[in-house]
Amino acid sequence: MKKTVLAFSRVNPQMAERLAQDFNVIIPDPKQGDIAAQFNEALPEVHGLIGAGRKLGREQLADAKNLQVVSSISVGYDNYDVDYLTERGILLTNTPDVLTESTADLGFALIMSSARRVAELDAYTKAGHWTRSIEPPHFGTDVHGKTLGIVGMGNIGAAVARRGRLGFNMPILYSGNSRKAALEQELGAQFRTLDQLLAEADFVCLVVPLSDKTHHLIGRRELALMKKSAILVNISRGPVVDEPALIEALQNGTLRGAGLDVYEKEPLAESPLFQLSNAVTLPHIGSATTETRQAMADLACQNLRSALLGERPQNLVNPQAWKA
Missing domain, CATH: 3.40.50.720 (NAD(P)-binding Rossmann-like Domain)
Structure with missing residues (x-):
């Protein structure tokens, strides 16, 4: 049975199509109502999260009982409660170097x-x-x-x-x-x-x-x-x-x-x-080139896929969670 992945920010069609080859993919749609409500409704069934720009920690992930990995499309990870994720054995990955x-x-x-x-x-x-x-x-x-x-x-x-x-x-x-x-x-x-x-x-x-x-x-x-x-x-x-x-x-x-x-x-x-x-x-555009954002998306997908298939991701922020 395929594992389920939830995007917590906008992902491009190519990225969604690539993820769908291995996983059930849920992408909240603003046309379907409140994005936050869709995110919270899907959380209990998801195994992986992918995206950027959303704060994720104890309060936001309390219902994510099956969560195994958060794949961030970013280098910085100050939006995430790393200690909490590690405590739960949830892997956190990021996308350094490519940007x-x-x-x-x-x-x-x-x-x-x-x-x-x-x-x-x-x-x-x-x-x-x-x-x-x-x-x-x-x-x-x-x-x-x-x-x-x-x-x-x-x-x-x-x-x-x-x-x-x-x-x-x-x-x-x-x-x-x-x-x-x-x-x-x-x-x-x-x-x-x-x-x-x-x-x-x-x-x-x-x-x-x-x-x-x-x-x-x-x-x-x-x-x-x-x-x-x-x-x-x-x-x-x-x-x-x-x-x-x-x-x-x-x-x-x-x-x-x-x-x-x-x-x-x-x-x-x-x-x-x-x-x-x-x-x-400027409006936070450090990595905002077509080539770099694509490279970040590719790396985030690779990190997510590795984690959900039982392999150690290339860019692991909290290796303690992997050891656990």
Whole structure:
């Protein structure tokens, strides 16, 4: 008898068709009524969940008596209660690596856009304000040769650092839980404490996972340590930054600018950030390319299939659950 899989976010037709080869697939349909109600109604019979963007823990999964695996179409897994899943022996998988380069591309796009005021001056031009040569009040700042600080030198952080060092001759500083000897040799990267990095870097790029330790890692004190000419880029998770403190810093000139792809609350329909010309705001699109999203979907399907067929998934977040 086929096991049952429930999608807890939108999946493309190809993904649904692929899953249906091995499993009974349930995909809530907004045309059929409340999505949450359909999800909750299906939970007791499902063996696997696949999707992204939904908080899943003790309260949400109490009725999922047959659940064996949650396959997340994402790298980050802060939406999931990992301890609870492990306690129940439910496997949690994610999709790392396949989005590294695309997310790093976006991180560097935010660096460039913030420094050269691309979004601001695009709006300026389209509004018909370009009636004479641009003058100093609209000048940007150079990127090449400036110091790039990476907070969290994992795969994505290293990919951003390579773009900066090899493409723009930027000295690289980094902070994190451990030294990266290979990257120090490859890129001449120099390790700093977080406070030291904030004080020295011209661009600070946040690439850390969200945890209790990194929640509001960058707050009012940390922003005050940065150069007034510095730019903060966040491609990690919104709550890594104290958003009201950042807004205040951008408003009062404590910070030159910010490039943001993530926010404390998502989706974000309105915010003081939208009124700030020195903030570039994107709708969490770090992995949002056709190629990368397809690769993530393929990997999530592979992880789910392996788990439900009794094989150890390639990308297992909680190996303790597998051992149990």
